[in-house]
Amino acid sequence: MIPQTPDLSRRAFVRQACCAAVGTTGLLSALGQLRMIGAVAGDSLPRNTAAAVPADYKALVCLFLQGGIDSTSLLIPSDPSSFSAYSTARADLAVSPAGLLPISPRSYSDGRNYSLHPSAPHLQSLFAAQKLAILANVGTLVRPTTLAQYQAGTNLPPQLFSHSDQALQWQSSIPDQPFDTGWGGRLADLVDAQNSNNQISMSITLNGANSFQRGSAVTQYAINSSGVSSLSNTGSLSATPGVSTARSNGIRSLMRSTQENALAAAFGGITKASIDDGDLLGTVLRTAPALTTTFPGTGTAARLSMVAKLISISQALGLKRQIFFVQLGGWDMHGSQNSAYGPLLAELSGAMNAFYNATVELGVANQVTTFTASDFGRTYVPNAGGTDHGWGNHQLIMGGTVRGGDIYGQMPSLAVGGNDDTGRGRWLPSTSVDEYNATLATWFGVSAGNLSTVLPNIDRFAKPNLGFL
């Protein structure tokens, strides 16, 4: 039976010509990718991935500690006088002095000695090696804010102490506006042109869709700690050879076919692109050499291990700038904090250490900066075996170019009822999230003139560069 061909109107001709043009572009792109895959997989190329990462490569890794980490249990005042006051304030949450891990900041001094929680030995080592810095008492701010302004309700971020709102504000860095894009997404939009190829997004998430990486142009690409998540039974990599190939080809053919309905056409195009991207990334990932660095058997370590693999194939993907998102949840400890905090901190400490070692192995330690973020800090005054939602919090920055071994910003007074306590030890932030992010963005290559594109509120604050990078 001969299919009937409808009369070709001018409108239909233009539409189909456009589709053909787009399809040709995709074909050329695919051919380019195939050449790239061949180049990576070719035996003639050295398999040393350290040489495969370009010299001007840079990656930011956001490690989001979902739920609000109690960082005053991470960084503990440990000289006798300060520890005594800390023990009194924290009551049954006070860490035993016997196991504390002392640190010696290079230049920061406020008259106290500090130690890390006993479950963070790797963080202590990284700090001593000057590969880890601590940023004290950073939080969401609309403008620089005094305690009197807080009490008057002036210029406050909306919904302080609410999980989703504060996490969103940390990730958008625009607390006083409805959410539109994340600061990582805006950063990607700005620098994506530096990548020679963008079939695989420079924004990769190991924990699903997130606000941080939401941009206007660059779309985040989600994978898991095992690699690419193919659509069920469509990936040529994941199913039985032969059957899977036929099925995969059939689906591709279906998605490629001309659709009269615009929605169906868009769905088909996106689905096909997703399958193609998955196959491409999966194929290139198989060429990544196994790392000798040992990662702990935790979920966070597995995700950071995958980030290291992705960095090792960055050149094959044509990426000189990458932004990764990894999340570790479970920090919302209103009760049972004494039993839950240590193991979770140990997971964080071990995973961060292994990831840093992997970047050293790959030769990119100076080109990768990992930073933590979290919903908020927690109350210094405990609540029934746990802590409640707070505000200012300490964060960690790790990498070869980090001016580590020091504390940046200003530690809170740790005085309940003091002049930086908004109630029950909810510290008024002395450093804004914008200043923190601006320092990271500057290291990533954003010029001073472009900072406000990524961080629209940065001009309200005094220090667009906090000096830890």
Place this chain on the structure above:
Amino acid sequence: MKRLVIVTAFLVVVFLAWQFWSADGSNPETNTASRGPQHSEASDPQPKTQNSKPPAPPEPSEIADALNTPSGDIRADLRIVNELITTFRTNFPHDGNPVGDNAKITATLAGKNRLQLALIAPNHPAINRAGELCDRWGTPFFFHAESGTRMEIRSAGPDQKLFTTDDVIFAP
């Protein structure tokens, strides 16, 4: 004749409607809550006719009347507290839920807000001396702000200890 009947009926309906609204005289926006003065003296164009009398205190809200009463139970109490928060949010749609710890949230619900909207009387028996809203066993409710519109409310239960097995939780 038919037209006359229709016109007469219409006039009767209009008259009855006018009678109804005149007798009510309340601002439907106030709902079951009570508000403090909504106009400053400077902005009020009407002359004061009762300057010698002190302003009337806010009428007690009905929403919280049944809170912690013997005829209810803890689940009913939690629903009432949730209704207080929901009603607050309805009146402050741009602000969302009240924020802060129990005392601050309670103060906000009791009228410490920019409209002086009192959803619960400040002297309600469920509010303790520290200004915290308490459950029927006298323990302050625990408010867990999951988002600007979602507040989990926890009662410590009969053992009066939070985060134990007899806690009762309202998760909207």
